[in-house]
Amino acid sequence: MFKLPKKIYFSFYILGITVFVYILQNLSQMIFGYDLPVFFGAKINQFILQGQLWRLITPVLLHGSLIHIGFNMYALYNIGPSLERKYGIWPFLALYLIGGVWGNTLSFLLSPNPSLGASTAIFGLIAAQGVYIYKNRYLLGPAARPLLINIAMIVAVNLMLGLNPGIDNWGHIGGLLGGAFVALGLVPRYEPPAVVRYGPQPLVEVKRRGWELGWVIFCTIVFVAGVLLVNVRYTSALGL
Helix, strand or coil, X not given: CCCCCCCCCHHHHHHHHHHHHHXXXXXXXXXXXXXXXXXXXXXXXXXXXCCCHHHHCHHHHCCCCHHHHHHHHHHHHHHHHHHHHHHCHHHHHHHHHHXXXXXXXXXXXXXXXXXXXXXXXXXXXXXXXHHHHHHXXXXXXXXXXXXXXXXXXXHHHHHHHCCCCCXXXXXXXXXXXXXXXXXXXXXXXXXXXCEECCEECCCCEECCCHHHHHHHHHHHHHHHHHHHHHXXXXXXXXXX
16 A cells, blocks of 8 residues: 655655646647747757756756656656655755756767756766765675665666667766766765664764865866856857
């Protein structure tokens, strides 16, 4: 029997907003004959070159079919709450958004095709999960290795599936890179658990240090600078 979670996680709000946008997409097609949210929000390189930089993040809310959104939202439902518990709400949101931004940026750089979908952000979350397990492997003991192998297999299989036409694999790779780099600065770490007479004590999280916040800021600056440089290069090449 399906049971509602006791706590409503932010990832469920993201899921709800994404489903709502998909409903709007379908209503738009029914009323106007074309998909207005996709027209104004998909990753379309020529519009990004004209300065519509919001298209580097809005594609995470858009999907091309029921199967497309179904797979992505199922993945978010499964991995989202777990990561929120580990990282916290705002770091989780940063991971989701930056994974999406990095994925769409790399796609903008290396793929001329329009693209949309939350898979860029989902791949960022998968990378963050891997970073968390690796950084805290001493706490997980023997379980850490199979968990990391499982994540590696999931990534490998999905990247292989991404070789099919119509799938934006560069976006997936960009999401992985964004999630991994940002997670290195946001991943929670814990003091080794103290063992006393009555057994192990609760984990104590190590306070995040200044350089960790600096790492996230650095990643963001690199992203913004990269987009601006690419924008100038492409505009010059096209003679615009």
